[in-house]
Amino acid sequence: MAFFSFLNNTFLKMTWLNEFVGKLVSDVFNISLESQLGASLQFFIYDVIKIFILLSVLIFTVSYIQSYFPPERTRKILGRYKGFTANLLGALLGTVTPFCSCSSIPLFIGFTSAGLPIGVTFSFLISSPLVDLASVILLASIFNWRIALAYVAVGVFLAVISGTIISKLKMEDQVAPFVYKNSAMPDLEMDELTFKDRIEISIAGVKEIVQKVWLYVLIGVGIGALIHNVIPESFITAILGADKWYSVPLATLVGVPMYADIFGTLPIAEALVSKGVGIGTALSFMMAVTALSLPSIVMLKKVVKNKLLGVFVGLVVTGIIIIGLLFNQFAFYLI
Amino acid sequence: MIIKILGSGCNNCVRLEANARKAAEELGITAEFVKVKEMADIAAYGVMRTPGLVVDEKVVSFGRVLSPEDIKALITK
Numbered sequence: 001m002a003f004f005s006f007l008n009n010t011f012l013k014m015t016w017l018n019e020f021v022g023k024l025v026s027d028v029f030n031i032s033l034e035s036q037l038g039a040s041l042q043f044f045i046y047d048v049i050k051i052f053i054l055l056s057v058l059i060f061t062v063s064y065i066q067s068y069f070p071p072e073r074t075r076k077i078l079g080r081y082k083g084f085t086a087n088l089l090g091a092l093l094g095t096v097t098p099f100c101s102c103s104s105i106p107l108f109i110g111f112t113s114a115g116l117p118i119g120v121t122f123s124f125l126i127s128s129p130l131v132d133l134a135s136v137i138l139l140a141s142i143f144n145w146r147i148a149l150a151y152v153a154v155g156v157f158l159a160v161i162s163g164t165i166i167s168k169l170k171m172e173d174q175v176a177p178f179v180y181k182n183s184a185m186p187d188l189e190m191d192e193l194t195f196k197d198r199i200e201i202s203i204a205g206v207k208e209i210v211q212k213v214w215l216y217v218l219i220g221v222g223i224g225a226l227i228h229n230v231i232p233e234s235f236i237t238a239i240l241g242a243d244k245w246y247s248v249p250l251a252t253l254v255g256v257p258m259y260a261d262i263f264g265t266l267p268i269a270e271a272l273v274s275k276g277v278g279i280g281t282a283l284s285f286m287m288a289v290t291a292l293s294l295p296s297i298v299m300l301k302k303v304v305k306n307k308l309l310g311v312f313v314g315l316v317v318t319g320i321i322i323i324g325l326l327f328n329q330f331a332f333y334l335i
Numbered sequence: 336m337i338i339k340i341l342g343s344g345c346n347n348c349v350r351l352e353a354n355a356r357k358a359a360e361e362l363g364i365t366a367e368f369v370k371v372k373e374m375a376d377i378a379a380y381g382v383m384r385t386p387g388l389v390v391d392e393k394v395v396s397f398g399r400v401l402s403p404e405d406i407k408a409l410i411t412k
Contacts (some may be wrong), residue, residue, distance in 0.1 A: 070398065071383045103385050103398075109378035178375045204400065208347070301372065 010142035014050045021046040028177035042227040047221045047267050054141060055213070055263055057204050063205030065133070065212040067198045069096045071107055073123070084164060090120040091159035093125030094151075104296065108303050109179050118175060118304075119167025122312060127159035130291045135262040142270045143279070148335045154323045156279050159289075166308070174308035190310065216264030233275045242278030242331075248324035251281045252317060253309035255288025262290045279334065280327030287320045336366040336410070339376045341387030341397070344370075348386040351400045355388065358406035 009015045022042050025031050031038040074093045081089055104125060111121040131152050140148035193201070227236065240247040255265075269282035292313060301309055327334075338355055342348030352368065359366040371377055371389075380389060384398030388406070395409045 103383065105374045106378050106385065107383045110375065110381070110383035113378070179378075181375075201399065211346075333343075 006081075008140075008145075012054075013135070014053070014141075015045075017050055018042070018046045019051070026134045029183065036229050040225040044225040047224065048218065049304075050141075051138075051217050051221070051263060052210070053182035053265070054138060055134070055210065055217075056276050058137055059206045059209045060202045062133045062193040063202040064198055066205075067193055067201050069093065071110065075111055075116065078111070078116055078120055078124075079114060083167075084160075086117065086120045087123045087160045087167065088156075090123035090163060091117075091127040091156045094124040094159060095131045095133060095156070097124070097128060098331055105299055105303055108136055108300070112175060112179050117167050118172060119163040121163075122166050123159045123163025123331075126162055126291060126316060127156055130159065130287060132262065135266075135290075138263065138266055142266055143273070144334070147279065147283075150327070152335055154327075155287070158316070158319040158323065161320060162312070165315060166242055166311060169311065171308045174305045176303045176305070179303055187286055203229060213263050215260040216261045217267075220260070220264030226273035227268065227271035227275060231275075236272065237276045237302075240272065240277045240281055240283070242276065242328055245325075247278060247281045248284050248328065249321050251285040252288045252320050252324065255285045256292045256313075257294045258289045259293035259295050260289050262286065265289045278324075278328035279331045280324040280329070284320050284324030287323065288317070291316055291320065336364055337369060337391055339369045339371050339387075339389035341371045341382050341389060342385035343372055343374070343377075345385065347400050351386040351388060354359060354401060354403045355406050357403040358410060360371045361403065362407055362410060364410065 022033055024041045024045070025032050025038050029038075029041070031041060033039055033042060074097045077093065078086055078090055108121060108125065111124070112118060136148050136152055139151055145296045240251065269286050272282045272285075273279055297309065297313065300312070304312075336359075338370065340348055340352045340355065342351070348370075352370070355366075356368065369372075371380075371387075377385065377387065380387060380394050382394060382397045386400065387397040388395050388401065388409075390410060401409070
């Protein structure tokens with residue numbers, strides 16, 4: 001156990017980096033770590049470096065794993081199952097299939113036109129951005145493994161339940177007609193990737209994600225540093241304190257329209273929790289930001305009608321609020 | 336030769352098109368480049384991951400930004 005905690009502190013929490021940055025700020029910049037500026041600076045530099053190191057290593061590993069689960073294969077696998085099993089598999093495969101919001105529409109058309117029930121497709125679409133392998137490891141780095149695993153469990157659960165309800169509502173008529181016109185969508189046969197291909201894909205993945213998220217990370221860590229050291233704790237707990245029942249719905253509704261990356265929202269969640277905000281409130285905010293955003297809703301509107309879109313958004317928002325409330329209630333088991 | 340780039344105009348599509356143009360140029364092929372941006376049209380090719388590359392109506396790659404060398408190999412195959 002001591003060995004495990006050593007690994008955790010060295011590679012995930014990088015406590016050595018925090019000490020090193022602290023020395024840099026106090027000895028080289030000559031700013032006291034007791035001061036607001038010093039403490040903010042230490043948090044900012046340490047968190048930015050830590051997130052970029054973790055991000056690069058994680059995205060590389062995750063892209064490598066994901067190269068074995070292209071959506072074409074996922075679609076074939078899902079086609080063999082029915083009912084609840086299909087929803088569960090859709091949610092689980094969502095966590096390992098590479099996903100980019102710009103591909104969500106072709107993917108939706110591809111799955112639906114292949115005859116997959118829309119509920120299964122939605123299970124996949126919900127879990128894919130929400131429970132991504134890299135974000136789980138980052139959660140473990142910032143909080144702990146129990147919280148990270150609980151997050152995976154509730155994320156998959158939310159995706160399965162929402163998809164199952166959408167299936168039960170029989171909303172197949174709520175899909176834009178042109179989607180079904182592609183029923184003859186060809187099954188593309190691709191050569192099996194070589195080891196070299198997979199390495200190339202993984203490196204390209206790291207480059208792409210870093211280019212896409214670096215700004216969000218800087219902004220997120222910047223806000224986190226402000227929350228950590230400048231904004232008074234009494235102010236934050238007055239609005240978002242763990243004892244305020246409305247903190248969870250508020251954090252969820254603020255997060256829904258936002259388009260940011262999970263890597264940018266984690267430092268904000270971390271800072272909020274250190275200031276006495278409930279872990280459930282912070283997780284609700286993160287889940288709302290990653291699962292839903294205005295751009296993704298606008299895109300989805302092109303392929304589904306308003307009623308189905310409303311049901312989808314309603315289910316996800318309600319689910320996130322319930323998860324947040326439960327986490328706040330039972331947080332003492334996890335910390 | 337008609338080369339189509341499938342994608343909604345994201346960064347990767349732009350990079351793929353640049354690489355494809357370079358490949359055609361280095362091979363001395365005069366190719367007509369077409370951008371396919373409509374999601375319905377992209378899906379009709381069976382492509383679920385953008386960017387996709389279509390050479391003379393045959394999907395040769397998707398979900399990756401290929402290097403000019405890779406594209407040259409695909410065109411001459």
